[in-house]
Every structure is written in structure tokens, then in C-alpha cells.
Amino acid sequence: MKRKNKVTMNDIARTAGVSQATVSLVLNQSRNIKLSDETRQRVIGVATELGYDRLPAIHTPRNQAEIALLVSSLQSYDPFIDAISQAREAAWRNETLLTLYDYGDDVALALNIIRQLEKRNCVGIILASPVTTLVDMSDFQDCTRLPLVLLNQRDPASPLLPSFIPDDYANAFQVTKHLLACGATRIAHITGESWMEATRQRLAGYQAALQQAGLPCDDSLVRQTNWQFNESFTATESLLRLEKRPDAIFCASDWLAIGCYQALTVGGVTIPDDMLLAGYDDQKISEQLTPALTSIQLPYSELGRLAVEYLCNEEDAATHVTLAGRLKVRASSSR
Known part of the structure; x- marks a missing residue:
């Protein structure tokens, strides 16, 4: 059986002869913008006729749970x-x-x-x-x-x-295990401030994956930052100066990964040929970086x-x- 198309705010706007923004203001009961009662009633009337599925909550604003x-x-x-x-x-x-x-x-x-x-x-x-x-x-x-x-x-x-x-622990474990499966044996971790639970759990998951693979947890490969681009840039530069530098970097956020990208570019290091890289959060910018950033999409x-x-x-x-x-x-x- 063919599924009925869902009515959208754009559908209501076209039929009512108003903008989508006006429809949104009416249906969300906004009183910050002055709209005439006639406009409000026309939008609600059209939405009702089209079968907009969120109207039941709109008719009783004062008693609405x-x-x-x-x-x-x-x-x-x-x-x-x-x-x-x-x-x-x-x-x-x-x-x-x-x-x-x-x-x-x-x-x-x-x-x-x-x-x-x-x-x-x-x-x-x-x-x-x-x-x-x-x-x-x-x-x-x-x-x-x-x-x-x-x-x-x-x-x-x-x-x-x-x-x-x-589950920050499981997520970091998953990212690190992926880098290991891609052939990395010396994985660095750029993370945030140590007092944060997210930082601690991501670090623990990273370390657990290394241990499971029989690799040492080398503290010289871990860099703590305050989640800023410039600190991630500096952290990456310090990793590249190591006598035995890493072959992969796991950043505890996509924003940290941006600073990492910049430092690797300045250092003449090519991603992914010379260095594998992964982030965390799967923000929209991760797909727009060159090359696109591997990341973990949070639930x-x-x-x-x-x-x-x-x-x-x-x-x-x-x-x-x-x-x-x-x-x-x-x-x-x-x-």
C-alpha cells in the first residue's frame, strides 16, 4: 500500500499563502512576533484541512502538558x-x-x-x-x-x-580498534581536560583497545588540551617532533581534529598516506574536511x-x- 506523504510546514505555507517562518511561528505558538489573528486562524485552518499531525497539542495551549x-x-x-x-x-x-x-x-x-x-x-x-x-x-x-x-x-x-x-568508553574503543585494523601500530591521542568525565572515558577506551591488541599504552603519545584549535595544533606539532612519531592520531573531538589537520599540513604530512586520523562527535564539518574525517556519530x-x-x-x-x-x-x- 502506498504510504501517504507527510504534510510539512512548507505545504501549509504554500496553501495558506504565507512564509514557512510564519507557519512555524503560528504552530509553535510564538508570541514574540506580532501576527494578526486572521493569519493565525488561516494557518491553523489550512493545517487542519491538510491533516498536519501535530495539531492536537496546539488547540489547548494554556492547559497543554x-x-x-x-x-x-x-x-x-x-x-x-x-x-x-x-x-x-x-x-x-x-x-x-x-x-x-x-x-x-x-x-x-x-x-x-x-x-x-x-x-x-x-x-x-x-x-x-x-x-x-x-x-x-x-x-x-x-x-x-x-x-x-x-x-x-x-x-x-x-x-x-x-x-x-x-558510552564514551565504548566509542573511543571502537575508533581506536578501527585505526588498529587499518594497520596503525603507534596511535596518539589528543584529548581534553583531565577533570572531565568525557575525557577520562575516551582515554580509557583508547587505552583498552591498545591493551587488547597487545600494544603498550605510551603516555608520550597522549596530549591533553582545553579543546581549542590552537592547542590541538601545538599538540600535533609536538607529536611530529617525537623521535618515533605516531602513524595515527585519534582526536577526542572533531574540533580538535581541525587543529590537527592544520598542523599536519604545515608539517608536510599527508592524510591518510603518512598519517591516519580519526575524530569524535561526527559534526557536520567532518564530511567537509579534505580528506573527509572518520568520526564516531554519537547516539x-x-x-x-x-x-x-x-x-x-x-x-x-x-x-x-x-x-x-x-x-x-x-x-x-x-x-
Whole structure:
């Protein structure tokens, strides 16, 4: 049976004679831009006629159930955006709104937001971080009656608090094992700050893969940075100055890999003929580099969806979901 085409905002815009941006503002109930009631009603009417599948949540904005996602900080290029996108989609499918709050690591502000949420029809709260991290939830545990789940972070002292995180250890193991399979025997690792859980787990996964292959974990091949291009550039230069330099480099983020690319170019080192290279995060820029960068695609889309569905289904089990990502092999690691 032929599947019916899904109605999009562009379809509604063409039929209603307005822009796609106007449709988005109406359907997302934005009041920041002044639109006439006639325009709003025309868009909603057309959407109803076309069978737009997200309308049930639009007709009762004041009583609409919502899930609040509080994120500590966020950059527009961050792959964690995928988690938010899928969380929003999952909320719509469950006739629930997803409301995003960026509290900038200000716990007092987050607690104030939560107190305001208790006065509304809030299904639950997702406390999120764009970087995998360990957190202390003591300030939040007793502050609300609303269900809480953690996304991309966990609290070792709160085993009953549900969490949804990527498996940085398994992902780094997977990347390193791939470089080994490509013939590398001396793999360097450029990583981030040592206090970060993401850094520790990625380093541990890298070391475990080397050990499994019977290779030593050479500390002289590990470089810590603060995740900046210039530090990755400097780290790569120092690796090239080693008496026995590496034949592959695993960068703990795609942004670190950019600095690595630049240093290798300046040093006259060709990727992948002279040096295999792999990144982490699978950001959009990884496909645009020359050669395209092998990277690990994090399961943020799945994790964001699962966190929302956990709250919508009113589950109460002490769920801890840890998902590995998908290796995207590209030219940077293929001789």
C-alpha cells in the first residue's frame, strides 16, 4: 500500500499563502512576533484541512502538558542539538510540549525555574548537559515533586535517578580498534581536560583497545588540551617532533581534529598516506574536511527521544541507558 506523504510546514505555507517562518511561528505558538489573528486562524485552518499531525497539542495551549529540558549551556554547532531535536519530536508525538531553558550552570536559576514549573502542567524535567559529565544532584533531589531524569550526565551518588548517556568508553574503543585494523601500530591521542568525565572515558577506551591488541599504552603519545584549535595544533606539532612519531592520531573531538589537520599540513604530512586520523562527535564539518574525517556519530537523537518517552510513559524504574555510537569511516583513515 502506498504510504501517504507527510504534510510539512512548507505545504501549509504554500496553501495558506504565507512564509514557512510564519507557519512555524503560528504552530509553535510564538508570541514574540506580532501576527494578526486572521493569519493565525488561516494557518491553523489550512493545517487542519491538510491533516498536519501535530495539531492536537496546539488547540489547548494554556492547559497543554509540557516537559522542561534544562540544559547547562549550549553552542549552536554542538552535536547535542540532535538530542534536543529528537526530544522535541518525541514530545509532539505524545501530545506534549518540550520547553527548553538554558540556565548557564547557575543552580539558583535552575531551582527557580523548577519552582515555576511546579505551578504548571509539567510532566517532568530533563536536566541535561551538552558534554558527558558527572554531577552532584543533591541540590535538586529534594527541591521538587516533579519526576527528574538526567540526559548526557549522571550522578554516581544517586543510583535511583534515571540517566541517559552516550558510552564514551565504548566509542573511543571502537575508533581506536578501527585505526588498529587499518594497520596503525603507534596511535596518539589528543584529548581534553583531565577533570572531565568525557575525557577520562575516551582515554580509557583508547587505552583498552591498545591493551587488547597487545600494544603498550605510551603516555608520550597522549596530549591533553582545553579543546581549542590552537592547542590541538601545538599538540600535533609536538607529536611530529617525537623521535618515533605516531602513524595515527585519534582526536577526542572533531574540533580538535581541525587543529590537527592544520598542523599536519604545515608539517608536510599527508592524510591518510603518512598519517591516519580519526575524530569524535561526527559534526557536520567532518564530511567537509579534505580528506573527509572518520568520526564516531554519537547516539544523541536516540537518547533525547528515550528521555522524553520515559517521562511521558510515567515510568518509575531506576533506568540507566548507556548507548554506543556509530563509526563513520571516511577517507582520513583509509589508505
